[in-house]
Amino acid sequence: MIRSMYSGIGGMKNFQTKLDVIGNNIANVNTFGFKKGRTTFKDLVSQQLSGASNPTDNRGGTNPRQIGLGGTLATVDTVHTQGSLQTTGRALDLGISGDGFFIVNNGNLSYYTRAGNFYLDRQGTLVTADGLKVQGYRPDPVTGDVDYNDFGDLQIQAGNVIPPEATTAASFNGNLNSEATNGAEVIVRYNVIDSLGSVHEIQVTFQKTPANNSWTYSINAPGMANVTQPAGALGIQFNENGAVTNPLDPTNITVQPGNGANPINFTLDLSMVTQFAGSNTADLAEINGNSEGFLESFNISQTGEINGVFTNGEVRVLGQIATAIFNNPGGLTKSGDNLYQVSNNSGIPNVGVAGEARGVIAGSTLEMSNVDLSEEFTEMIVAQRGFQANTRIITTSDEILQELVNLKR
Structure with missing residues (x-):
């Protein structure tokens, strides 16, 4: 009976943790790029009353007799399934369809995110809502092509000018x-x-x-x-x-x-x-050749190329957004603010451009949370009933102990 009481306590703790995870999922049902959590359980070691025996000429073998001592938390997973893409019509809203993360930088520290609601600061640098700088490949100043050896902050400067080039x-x-x-x-x-x-x-x-x-x-x-x-x-x-x-x-x-x-x-x-x-x-x-042109607008392709459209009709690449994939994205550490960090079990980031074994970038869209409210409410009911059942184990064990105490009378 003492064992059953401790099993009930352990079960209550487990289902409380499950409710905590469900509550966090529901709280982030409208958070862009959010990936839901999931709890799994495992049983604890079982107390052995007797071991298994071998069969003999006269008798067959017997199975072990064990009493379980309850359950415990096995994992709290981050489920990286695709969220639905919502069209926003805003040029700097980006969603990834498939695997991959945007890379953002805070000084010398890199973070990874699926939330693509980006902005421009006063210097024209592409940043997140918290000012972290989006990373990518910058154009060669001579040829104008993307230089895949030049990795760093991306800029879209208003009033950017391309000088005239003579016809050759x-x-x-x-x-x-x-x-x-x-x-x-x-x-x-x-x-x-x-x-x-x-x-x-x-x-x-x-x-x-x-x-x-x-x-x-x-x-x-x-x-x-x-x-x-x-x-x-x-x-x-x-x-x-x-x-x-x-x-x-x-x-x-x-x-x-x-x-x-x-x-x-x-x-x-x-x-x-x-x-x-x-x-x-x-x-x-x-x-070839062009007259002087000023940056008029820009668009972002599925591979992350930022294409600037100039007043003289020229289209020039202003940079290319980089994405990263991991061997084990579930091993990334959540850092808050829709950000992830590399952990010992995530693997190192494989950095490149979208479309090369990575998901493609959908312009003017944002990835919604992958939380399914109907599933979460169902799991909430399961957790609630499981919690209630474990409290019943404790009250029932207490009533039996009370009966034992009453034997003395």
Whole structure:
């Protein structure tokens, strides 16, 4: 009877712990990125009254006789199942669909979180609600591409400016009509940018020659001083299948803007132009160079790239948000404020970008808590009844002890 009383006490403690965990789950039912907890129990050591015996020729074996001494807490798990994603329409709200955590930094200490409600501070640094800095890969200042060796704070600075870049390459595609009469002209006009960001018109005139599958072309820049191009007649030669055979290499062109800017040196690639019967569709395919632009807006892709849209139509990568995965995410230590820390049993973080064996980032969404209220209330009833049953064990054992005491009378 004394054993049963202590078993009841242990059971009451266990179910009280279970109610504590359930209460915390319900309190965080609307906490972004929250992962619910779960309690599991195990039995304590059993008192051995007699051991098992071997069978003999005359008798069979017997089983051990043991009396359990109650139960105890086995684990308090963090259940890292996916929470539902809620659309917010806010550009800096991010949710992870799949495995992974955002990495945030407080000085030299890194934390991990699933809550993606981020903000910008006065310096344009991407931060959490508590000011921890979101970590990721920054762009190379020369090429503009993401530098995966440059890991640190990410910034989205209002009024960010990209300077003008002069045109250095242009290419054409489309068709020149093989049935055009001799002397027929096709004129294509397009714009190039000088080193000061000014726009200048370039005119390319194609002219059919009497020779089979042959055209000439000339390049002019109306309103500018002069155009320097290769000496001699410029021509395009096609084969019997309508593909260019000459020039296969781009033509070097130099234009003098006449406005104090550097000469515009660019190449003109005509190797993709065709000559088939039909209409004349030759036109500009690609051209580089841009005028001055100011950051107008930004968006974040599924892989975490922060793409800035500038007023000149250019789209530049401003950085890429990093994510981390763990061998055992259940081993992470909760630090409060929706944050986790590495523990001895979580494993080291595997840091990279979303989409590479990691979950993808959903822009303008937030991950809701994975707490299911119907499940929690059901577990609450189970815990309540279990607690009541263990109190009944204690009261019943007490009544029996009282009967034993009364025997003395």
